[in-house]
Amino acid sequence: MSSFDINIPSPAGKLAGIFRGKGKLIIALFALLVLMPFVRGVLFTWKVIDPGYTGIKINRLVNRGVTREDIVTGFIFYNPIQTAVVIYPTFIQRVAWTHDKAEGKPVNEELTFNTKDSVPVNMDVAVSYQLDSARVPEFYTKFRADNIDSFTHGFLRDTTRNIVANLGSEYSFDEINGVKKEEFLQRSGKALNETVRQFGVNIQQFGLIGSLRPPQALLDAVNAKTQAIQKSIQVENEVRAAQAEAKKKIAIAEGEAAANRALASSLEPRLLEWEKLKIMREQVAKWNGKMPDVFSGGGGQGLLLNIPPPHPGGK
Numbered sequence: 016m017s018s019f020d021i022n023i024p025s026p027a028g029k030l031a032g033i034f035r036g037k038g039k040l041i042i043a044l045f046a047l048l049v050l051m052p053f054v055r056g057v058l059f060t061w062k063v064i065d066p067g068y069t070g071i072k073i074n075r076l077v078n079r080g081v082t083r084e085d086i087v088t089g090f091i092f093y094n095p096i097q098t099a100v101v102i103y104p105t106f107i108q109r110v111a112w113t114h115d116k117a118e119g120k121p122v123n124e125e126l127t128f129n130t131k132d133s134v135p136v137n138m139d140v141a142v143s144y145q146l147d148s149a150r151v152p153e154f155y156t157k158f159r160a161d162n163i164d165s166f167t168h169g170f171l172r173d174t175t176r177n178i179v180a181n182l183g184s185e186y187s188f189d190e191i192n193g194v195k196k197e198e199f200l201q202r203s204g205k206a207l208n209e210t211v212r213q214f215g216v217n218i219q220q221f222g223l224i225g226s227l228r229p230p231q232a233l234l235d236a237v238n239a240k241t242q243a244i245q246k247s248i249q250v251e252n253e254v255r256a257a258q259a260e261a262k263k264k265i266a267i268a269e270g271e272a273a274a275n276r277a278l279a280s281s282l283e284p285r286l287l288e289w290e291k292l293k294i295m296r297e298q299v300a301k302w303n304g305k306m307p308d309v310f311s312g313g314g315g316q317g318l319l320l321n322i323p324p325p326h327p328g329g330k
Contacts, residue, residue, distance in 0.1 A: 061092045067106045069148040073099045105148040110167050113139035128183035139224035150215025157214050178206045
């Protein structure tokens with residue numbers, strides 16, 4: 016080769032050199048992409064805790080309990096091998112325990128209790144409650160529930176049923192179905208709140224759905240009693256109306272009698288004579304000077320006599 020020859024590498028050789036230099040980096044990136052789901056699921060992961068929810072981080076390897084420092088919100092990263100995150104809603108929860116399968120769960124969840132007079136009563140209730148976000152660790156420590164529904168349909172329902180049974184036995188059916196129904200419901204809600212408040216749960220509302228349901232025979236008797244009372248009230252009202260009308264008529268008659276007595280007492284003999292004289296004066300004023308042509312006997316029942324008029328000159 017002469018001194019004027021130039022060695023120019025071919026394009027293919029240049030591209031092969033580039034791949035030989037960066038081949039390890041490309042392989043590493045490809046492996047990372049393949050292993051990313053595994054790494055994310057095993058070594059680290061993340062969760063987003065939405066507003067209205069509160070999460071707590073639980074150390075799987077060290078049983079040191081759960082404290083307020085373990086409360087987390089927003090966007091969090093954690094190692095799923097070592098840490099678990101449990102999320103609870105802190106907005107108001109509502110549950111209905113009823114015999115109606117279209118509301119609540121598709122099973123009969125009504126509550127039952129016996130009154131003081133041994134009447135079995137079924138009732139449907141609705142409960143609204145809310146978790147205190149600052150006390151979520153205490154709630155988890157007590158119940159160890161990963162899902163709040165297990166608390167709702169477990170501990171909360173059992174507690175409600177026991178309270179209703181205990182308080183319901185202090186009332187007769189007529190009381191609890193009448194004037195003391197509201198008192199019974201208020202006492203039940205208050206007792207339930209006092210029981211669960213220690214775990215960071217606040218009862219917002221406790222109410223009856225529909226009406227109390229005693230046995231059908233008793234319900235028929237109650238309806239008959241109600242109808243009899245309403246009929247009695249109607250009859251009493253009609254009697255009062257009739258008595259009032261009679262008293263009104265008596266008052267009118269007594270008023271008219273009193274007026275007549277007053278008028279009669281005012282007609283003394285001198286007033287009657289004066290009235291007679293007034294009548295006579297009116298008759299005299301109307302007389303034309305002619306004597307009557309016909310006279311009757313005494314009493315108006317004698318013979319009628321024609322009396323000729325007197326002749327001039329007396330003949």
